[in-house]
Amino acid sequence: MKRRDLKIDKLPTIRRLPAYLNLLRELSIKGEQTVSSSHLAERMGIEPILVRKDLELTRITGTPRIGYSIQDLIGGIEGFLGLGDTLDAFLIGVGQLGSSLLSNQNLMNLGLRIVAAFDKEPQKSRSEANGIPVFGLERLGELARRINVCLAILCVQPEEAQDVTDILVAAGVKGIWNFTSANLVVPDDVITQNEDLCPALRCCP
Amino acid sequence: MKRRDLKIDKLPTIRRLPAYLNLLRELSIKGEQTVSSSHLAERMGIEPILVRKDLELTRITGTPRIGYSIQDLIGGIEGFLGLGDTLDAFLIGVGQLGSSLLSNQNLMNLGLRIVAAFDKEPQKSRSEANGIPVFGLERLGELARRINVCLAILCVQPEEAQDVTDILVAAGVKGIWNFTSANLVVPDDVITQNEDLCPALRCCP
DNA sequence: TAGATTGTTAATCGATTAACAATC
DNA sequence: TAGATTGTTAATCGATTAACAATC
Numbered sequence: 470m471k472r473r474d475l476k477i478d479k480l481p482t483i484r485r486l487p488a489y490l491n492l493l494r495e496l497s498i499k500g501e502q503t504v505s506s507s508h509l510a511e512r513m514g515i516e517p518i519l520v521r522k523d524l525e526l527t528r529i530t531g532t533p534r535i536g537y538s539i540q541d542l543i544g545g546i547e548g549f550l551g552l553g554d555t556l557d558a559f560l561i562g563v564g565q566l567g568s569s570l571l572s573n574q575n576l577m578n579l580g581l582r583i584v585a586a587f588d589k590e591p592q593k594s595r596s597e598a599n600g601i602p603v604f605g606l607e608r609l610g611e612l613a614r615r616i617n618v619c620l621a622i623l624c625v626q627p628e629e630a631q632d633v634t635d636i637l638v639a640a641g642v643k644g645i646w647n648f649t650s651a652n653l654v655v656p657d658d659v660i661t662q663n664e665d666l667c668p669a670l671r672c673c674p
Numbered sequence: 675m676k677r678r679d680l681k682i683d684k685l686p687t688i689r690r691l692p693a694y695l696n697l698l699r700e701l702s703i704k705g706e707q708t709v710s711s712s713h714l715a716e717r718m719g720i721e722p723i724l725v726r727k728d729l730e731l732t733r734i735t736g737t738p739r740i741g742y743s744i745q746d747l748i749g750g751i752e753g754f755l756g757l758g759d760t761l762d763a764f765l766i767g768v769g770q771l772g773s774s775l776l777s778n779q780n781l782m783n784l785g786l787r788i789v790a791a792f793d794k795e796p797q798k799s800r801s802e803a804n805g806i807p808v809f810g811l812e813r814l815g816e817l818a819r820r821i822n823v824c825l826a827i828l829c830v831q832p833e834e835a836q837d838v839t840d841i842l843v844a845a846g847v848k849g850i851w852n853f854t855s856a857n858l859v860v861p862d863d864v865i866t867q868n869e870d871l872c873p874a875l876r877c878c879p
Numbered sequence: 880t881a882g883a884t885t886g887t888t889a890a891t892c893g894a895t896t897a898a899c900a901a902t903c
Numbered sequence: 904t905a906g907a908t909t910g911t912t913a914a915t916c917g918a919t920t921a922a923c924a925a926t927c
Contacts, residue, residue: 481918488868491832491855505884512857514866518920521886533885533926565777569770627696650696652717663693664869686894710908723896726910738902738909885926896915903908 482523483550488513489523490546497539505536552580557618559642561633562625563588563603566648570622571599583622585612589629609633613640620644627651687728688755693718694728695751702744710741757785762823764847766838767830768793768808771853775827776804788827790817794834814838818845825849832856 492512496504506524510517524537527545531537546552560567560583570576571583583601591603604612613621613636621642625633630651637645638659645661647653653661697717701709711729715722729742732750736742751757765772765788776788788806796808809817818826818841826847830838835856842850843864850866852858858866 488855488857492857507884512859514857514859516920517884518886519918521884522919525886531885534883535927536884565774569774572770650693652693652697652719654717654719712908721896722908723910724894726908727895730910736909739907740903741908883927885924887922887924889920889922891920892918894915894917896913898913899911901908901910903906 482526485513485515485523486527486546486550489520490543490550493539493543493546497543501539503532503536504539504542506531508536550580555580555582556620557582557584557616558620558622558646559584559609559613559616559618559637560586560601560622560624561588561606561609561637562623562629563591564624567622567624570624570648571601581620584616584618587612606633610636610640613637613642618642620646622646622648623653624648687731690718690720690728691732691751691755694725695748695755698744698748698751702748706744708737708741709744709747711736713741755785760785760787761825762787762789762821763825763827763851764789764814764818764821764823764842765791765806765827765829766793766811766814766842767828767834767854768796769829772827772829775829775853776806786825789821789823792817811838815841815845818842818847823847825851827851827853828858829853 489509492509493504506517506520510520513520521531524531524542524545527542527549529537529541529545558581560571563571563586567586567588571586576583586601586603587606587609588603589606591605619642621637621644623630623633623645627649628651630647630649630653634645634653634655638655643659645653645655645659647661647663655661694714697714698709710722711725712722715725718725726736729736729747729750732747732754734742734746734750763786765776768776768791772791772793776791791806791808792811792814793808794811796810824847826842826849828835828838828850832854833856835852835854835858839850839858839860843860848864850858850860850864852866852868860866
């Protein structure tokens with residue numbers, strides 16, 4: 470069964486899967502073989518039944534009284550998330566946040582590879598250190614078409630975000646990971662994920 | 675009516691409010707006076723009725739045929755989110771992501787002020803540039819108690835995250851904004867918001 | 880076997896959407 | 904007035920939780 474055939478719309482679950490993965494890898498390193506839904510639940514701060522529902526999506530089944538095989542789950546989640554086959558991405562805007570992402574090991578772990586970065590002032594940008602070339606913004610459209618990436622990471626100024634987005638969409642990019650505060654307008658077949666740093670500040674009285 | 679008296683549990687709405695705020699400020703700068711729910715909805719990529727429901731929470735009412743007063747909405751959302759009264763926070767872990775947050779203007783806009791930063795190797799950390807002192811991690815507990823901040827921003831290595839969290843919780847911190855991949859275990863009266871950079875990668879086939 | 884844990888089926892809860900009356 | 908837009912009330916939808924049978 471291909472990923473596309475599965476229900477894609479279990480968004481809350483999908484967002485939790487990477488957290489399960491982290492936890493499972495940690496347990497695996499500790500030498501654990503199996504894990505129960507209640508243990509995972511406690512570590513995640515959620516209910517065991519929710520864990521079981523989430524894991525159901527990966528098609529991995531557990532064993533009553535034993536729990537789930539950690540290796541199976543790792544494989545199942547990686548497979549479901551499409552990790553393993555690395556996903557190429559562009560990064561646009563090599564400012565402080567952008568360069569921080571360029572060197573972020575987590576992205577690699579998730580199977581994301583930034584193949585090129587773009588900036589208004591490429592010579593100024595502090596990257597290249599990671600071996601990733603930084604091009605001028607004017608080359609974005611051309612290279613997006615040529616290299617045919619489907620994911621872009623947006624770290625530009627909010628005012629520039631929509632313009633850059635339009636270029637990306639025109640070039641066939643299907644996913645935009647938006648770190649700007651701009652609300653992007655995109656066609657229906659393009660997915661945006663906003664990571665605007667807006668905490669639910671109301672934790673404090 | 676104090677914020678505390680309002681229903682706090684409209685989480686999806688609360689998470690959308692900062693986005694409305696950005697949009698409204700933008701419109702305000704353009705000289706607009708009023709805005710309709712359908713216009714906001716289009717810009718946000720959601721349904722007009724959802725916008726009206728969201729705005730209901732701020733207690734600002736609109737006018738049929740006219741829409742909402744942009745100034746009123748800005749004030750209402752700021753009031754609701756408790757912006758205006760600045761919230762003091764600690765930042766722990768002044769690596770690349772940490773220093774990027776230290777200089778992030780967005781946080782200031784949201785009324786968040788980082789009053790001190792901590793790092794295992796404070797002398798190595800590249801900050802202080804922003805006038806924010808960087809202390810050694812060993813002083814965290816003491817200073818958290820003395821300065822009495824209620825929010826902390828966590829940018830340490832995942833392995834250190836739980837230890838640092840325990841110190842923070844013991845010192846009375848009530849909100850932890852977690853940028854690590856660790857799953858933090860905290861008491862019920864402490865809120866964590868995870869910003870682990872885990873995109874729903876599945877946008878691409 | 881007895882007991883723990885999974886996985887299924889049904890119930891609840893909360894968020895979104897729909898319908899429409901109110902109103903400027 | 905006529906028409907656009909709000910705000911209310913009800914319906915739908917989806918996610919979480921509960922109950923419990925299946926099973927190792």
